[in-house]
Amino acid sequence: MAVMVIAEVRGQTQQGYDGMLNVLAGVLSRADGFVAHAAHPVDDGWRVVEIWTSKTAANQFFAKHVAPHLPPGIHPKRTVQELHSLLTAAVMDDRRS
Template sequence: MAIIVTFELQGATQDVYDACIDRLTGGRGFSAVADLPGANGLISHAAGPVDGGWRVTDVWESPEAFESFAATLAPIVSDLGFGHVQPQVTPAHNVVTH
């Protein structure tokens, strides 16, 4: 079952997001799902500013796929000062891709 994972990072900026992506990709950038090592099962990713912070929303093929990637993501997010943030996980009813 696909899931929607949303992170609300209060106080975060684009610089924090970009630093996280740089660490995850070894500085190669992230413009396609295949650019993110270890993100097997990632269907889509979107990120952008919200009042007071930054929001990241992913769609994953399964909870297990996200949990596997979270083992890589968590130490990076923690090192950047946002280790206290817990994602909101929602079952996806419908996932449409192009």
């Protein structure tokens, strides 16, 4: 089942986020189970939202690729929510065919 992962990253800056994204973007785009990534600043840091095909895939990627690159003192608070539905442009195109 697809999941949405929300990471609240207190203390993260745009510079810090951009640095992480530069390191991880390539491997993220090829990761098994990856669907989408979005992020934006919040009052006390940064929020990252990702869609994965499973909780296992999301957790494995985080443990292997994200956690080792986190700056000192940065500890994302991650929540995982199973999704009832996930519509993508590809899915919608298939439905119209």
